[in-house]
Amino acid sequence: MTPKRILITGAAGFLGSHLCDRFIKEGFHVLGMDNLITGDLKNIEHLFRLPNFEFYHHDVSKFIHVPGELDYILHFASPASPIDYLKIPIQTLKVGALGTHNCLGLAKAKKARILVASTSEVYGDPLVHPQSEDYWGNVNPVGPRGVYDEAKRFMESITMAYHTFHQVETRIIRIFNTYGPRMRLNDGRALPAFIGQALRGEDLTVFGDGSQTRSFCYVDDLIEGIYRLLMSDYAYPVNVGNPDEISLREFAEEIIRLTGTTQKIVYKPLPTDDPKQRKPDITKAKTLLGWEPKVSRADGVRITYEYFKSLPSEELTKQPKEFKSLH
Template sequence: MIYKNYNDILSILIIFTFINIVQIINGHEDKILALEKRIQDLEARQQQYPEVTFLTYKDRKRILITGGAGFVGSHLVDRLMLQGHEVIVADNFFTGRKRNIEHWIGHENFELINHDIVNPLFIEVDQIYHLASPASPPHYMYNPVKTIKVNSIGTINMLGLARRVRARLLFASTSEVYGDPEVHPQKETYFGNVNPFGPRSCYDESKRVAEAMCYAYAKQEGISIRIARIFNTYGPRMHMNDGRVVSNFILQALQNEPITIYGNGKQTRSFQYVSDLVDGLIALMNSNYSMPMNIGNPDEYTIEQFAFKIRDLVGSQAKVIYRDPVIDDPKQRRPDITLAKSWLNWEPKVLLNDGLNKTIAYFRNELLVKQHSERNVFFPNEWLHSSNVNTMKTTKNIEL
């Protein structure tokens, strides 16, 4: 065949090339579909964030939260991030989990530092929420010397940081400073009844000395301090093996195992939902009150009442059994929150049944997780106002 010009030759080459391309595509359809699926999976896994409030440089604060990957700390991170602040979390992950705050990793306002505060930390911040410390008996008794170091040396390091950068520091103290109280309910003016040599003393006494150090720095160095004496708190993201009443009872009820009460069950506790605590901590940080303040729920229940309530909410048939009492276990615990009401206009809002149902739902989902790629991520109510929340494919549990 003789071609008259180059245009004919070019047309023939284009036709043959197109035919070859079509044949190649038809022979590799499966590979192309697989590549398309991988692209879709990568797009779905792209991190999505809720809409956060925009704050100008005058209102936006740089806030350090020690222990920010823990139960309470992670909820505080959520609230402050949504408010538009720059949040820095320092955590050594002894009891905290990266999964509690992984939904913020990569956000321009968020930074995570793997750091043990027993060692000094040098950063620039405006406020410090010092929450770092094991808080449940099994955790703080596991290494009592380390617990004392965290609450003493760690607190000195944070006070030193506050002094250097002139930041305000809120210290997360505890109702355990009252020990086994002989005064009921407990006012901030009560000095407590603590056994300095008992198994709980590593936590109780180190928190008491940390309070003393806060006031020594405030008086000598002129730094601004706040002290929150936190009473029993529960909610999603609690550590499943922390040995506390709420987590123990819920897990045992969900798995139809005997619900174990240590002692006769007549000892009392007052439980607050974690979002109420976060409200109180932020209000206290931004208040003008610098003496210790109780942050807790004054509604009081016996441990026995609590066990049956959780069993009923779960719908379990688990038996309630009794074991020997724990050494130095307080017989009664109830906060007087008169100061919080008058100075912060704060009091708990979440009803016990509502808070327990959210916590039970979280633990139920946690038990369903069978592989690492699955996620039991809890998002607070504020996230529901963001359109991005619908795109978070890995979420198994969203608060309603």
């Protein structure tokens, strides 16, 4: 039987590479696409020898051509860390708008089902807690984070428009904080930042007073939720994340205990529009998908720490990528 063909954009990124692995395992023919601005071929180099994997070096903000039939599309191309999207704001907006438009057009032409990767950032700095899918959010469209938040909100809007107007089979996932192997140590998010600082013998930086909360989901759990949502018949947004909430100060203390570092926590001013609380209401995922996270934070963080420890020493001091100026 001919395997189903799936296009995964952002394939060389943290989540995209894990999705490539999962769909290869499920017997799909995987077409990975990435412009490698934030992705890294090292994440998928183990797949290049496989006959059911192809790679396209391409920017989805430009017209996408994929020969042959296509059954599914996973649109995961986007900068996802504050360090990235604050340095390349226009590219971030373009991949959320033009890139999503191109992927939806391809889905329409190929009669493929498409799942787009939205984010808990569509809720902004939330005024309700925990955040459920019917909450419309509290987002500053002209603040520094607006380029990411509003790109994802537009992504959801145009995806629903293609669903209702063109009858494209669409799925929307709202991803909450996720971590695991293949994250970049220098991407600015709390977990890799804390572990990187501990491994370098630096003090751990907490912004604000550390009372702001996050809910961390291990990558394997998230990938399972994505798979189940893609195979479901539900077109509206679904939260996927781990509702086990912790303050960033407590989380930094956990990392200190795990790594055995003698360094202390230092506090710096809170960035503009940084969310004070983040916790998913996953009732819909439980009800519709039969999904909930299985990996505890203690187990997942330990696995991730072992991964970071195994990296070459130069990775610990590697600086974030420098991006070209964009038009």
